[in-house]
Amino acid sequence: DSGVTQTPKHLITATGQRVTLRCSPRSGDLSVYWYQQSLDQGLQFLIQYYNGEERAKGNILERFSAQQFPDLHSELNLSSLELGDSALYFCASSSGANNEQFFGPGTRLTVL
């Protein structure tokens, strides 16, 4: 158990809909990262937050957004969903001290 929790574990929705994925980092970790794992794109970095502020952006679509709250949990919002958004979405956290990131179990999103 990495100490990073993600909810829900599975999510099935329809095209055009909007969903929110939630992540709670390990106790004491200020940094949260979101990654997408899909069959065609592999594992890709989406976005990073550090202590409530956006720190870095990767290959995140404009339809996607994220935020980190004062209690340090983070949410990833995916809107106007398309079939191609079906993927595993991982959250990871780190203290920032040594680059080591700890991953949550992921949320499997299926868009029908």
Place this chain on the structure above:
Amino acid sequence: GNSVTQMEGPVTLSEEAFLTINCTYTATGYPSLFWYVQYPGEGLQLLLKATKADDKGSNKGFEATYRKETTSFHLEKGSVQVSDSAVYFCALTRGNAGNMLTFGGGTRLMVKP
């Protein structure tokens, strides 16, 4: 930009065979290098890491050496077990602590009894 290239799988081995999974990288500066493992239906777990040239990371019988001259970080294990069956990802971060991970495509390992 940064990139990581891994040998394509699947790699199929018999129990107690020697394992090598090749990984090469492209990055500016001095990246930190990682191997993550993903067991079926689970998230990623850090297997080992190395933060500077010639460092050797090791864990659970696996090891990898950071070779700056060949920009490589090959994963090896002397005797694999069925329980090692998983997908292995080579990854790097560059620069200051907290940077995003850039992953290779992953290599599926299947170990047969």
